[in-house]
Amino acid sequence: MQKVKLVEVGLRDGLQNESRSLPTEVKVTIANLLIDAGVKELEVTSFVHPKWVPQLADAAELANSLPRRPDVCCRALVPNRKGLERALDTNIDEFAVFLSASETHNRKNINKGIRETYPVLEEVVREATAKGKRVRGYVSTVFGCPYEGEVPLSNTAEIVNRLLEMGVYEISLGDTIGVATPRQVKEKLKALTREVPADRLAGHFHDTRGTALVNAYVCLEQGITTLDSAFGGLGGCPYAPGAAGNVATEDLVYMLEGMGVETGIDLEALCEAGWLAEKQLGKKLPSKVLQSVAAK
Ligand code: HMG
Numbered sequence: 001m002q003k004v005k006l007v008e009v010g011l012r013d014g015l016q017n018e019s020r021s022l023p024t025e026v027k028v029t030i031a032n033l034l035i036d037a038g039v040k041e042l043e044v045t046s047f048v049h050p051k052w053v054p055q056l057a058d059a060a061e062l063a064n065s066l067p068r069r070p071d072v073c074c075r076a077l078v079p080n081r082k083g084l085e086r087a088l089d090t091n092i093d094e095f096a097v098f099l100s101a102s103e104t105h106n107r108k109n110i111n112k113g114i115r116e117t118y119p120v121l122e123e124v125v126r127e128a129t130a131k132g133k134r135v136r137g138y139v140s141t142v143f144g145c146p147y148e149g150e151v152p153l154s155n156t157a158e159i160v161n162r163l164l165e166m167g168v169y170e171i172s173l174g175d176t177i178g179v180a181t182p183r184q185v186k187e188k189l190k191a192l193t194r195e196v197p198a199d200r201l202a203g204h205f206h207d208t209r210g211t212a213l214v215n216a217y218v219c220l221e222q223g224i225t226t227l228d229s230a231f232g233g234l235g236g237c238p239y240a241p242g243a244a245g246n247v248a249t250e251d252l253v254y255m256l257e258g259m260g261v262e263t264g265i266d267l268e269a270l271c272e273a274g275w276l277a278e279k280q281l282g283k284k285l286p287s288k289v290l291q292s293v294a295a296k
Pocket residue numbers: 013016046047048049050052053077079080082083084086098109110111138139140141173174175176204206236237238239
């Protein structure tokens with residue numbers, strides 16, 4: 001493997017879980033620092049209900065303030081038709097739809113059962129595609145649910161197939177609460193990639209128990225070369241108790257570049273985004289590399 005696609009989700013997954021909301025102009029500055037460091041795909045916000053995720057209530061203003069570059073894709077989560085209408089009114093490049101492999105998390109997160117969610121997402125994907133917008137997908141709680149515990153792989157397989165049928169181009173498999181271990185990741189991905197081509201899948205690992213980096217590595221071993229990560233190791237889901245940050249982009253870039261795998265990201269420049277976020281959020285962020293560079 002020589003190249004990995006990294007999807008930077010810190011501005012969305014990260015900031016949705018912080019008690020302090022950052023001003024839009026600070027988010028724009030962070031987006032610019034990430035892009036300057038070489039990040040090409042950023043998930044920047046969500047057009048969800050602002051009462052459910054107030055930290056991202058500035059979605060439209062942010063989407064319209066981002067730099068427009070042909071080689072950079074800025075994406076937003078869209079849960080339903082209302083979210084799509086709001087997003088289509090902005091300059092955002094691309095959308096992502098999401099649902100969970102476990103019924104209870106799906107209800108807590110988007111107030112619907114899994115089966116009730118399908119037609120909602122079908123409509124979003126159809127309308128977005130008709131407007132020339134690509135749609136990514138997420139399946140949460142693939143490796144465990146905070147409410148139901150173990151989640152059968154058949155749930156994930158069914159959802160992945162439904163999303164592909166809808167026209168979603170890539171599906172990110174979420175370890176929402178960071179419970180996955182390498183053997184479990186290997187077994188689940190081995191089984192799933194018998195049904196679904198690996199190049200349609202991505203890994204999205206939260207680091208609650210310190211296993212995110214090794215799980216990302218196992219994902220690559222299974223031929224899945226798109227990985228989500230968050231600068232500084234920010235992240236979490238407000239509707240999944242116990243969810244800590246995503247695997248830190250700095251730590252992933254350090255590991256991959258050390259293995260001779262190209263990421264296209266300049267690590268020193270990337271750290272600038274994390275340091276600014278630390279200053280603005282008033283706390284240290286969990287990325288190990290960020291802390292080690294700061295300590296020099
Ligand atoms: P609901 O209350 O069931 O919505 O919320 P509703 O359809 O019944 O509508 C109720 C009211 O909300 C209506 O207004 C709608 O217009 C309005 P009224 O007529 O009463 O004045 N409304 C909206 N307003 C703005 N934007 C919208 C919208 N939709 C309806 N999009 C809803 C359903 C999905 C909106 C809500 O549950 C929600 O916003 N949930 C978001 C939760 C969330 O953002 N979770 C975190 C992201 S997922 C994640 O982090 C996991 C991931 O990282 C992968 C992993 O780690 O596993 C992706």
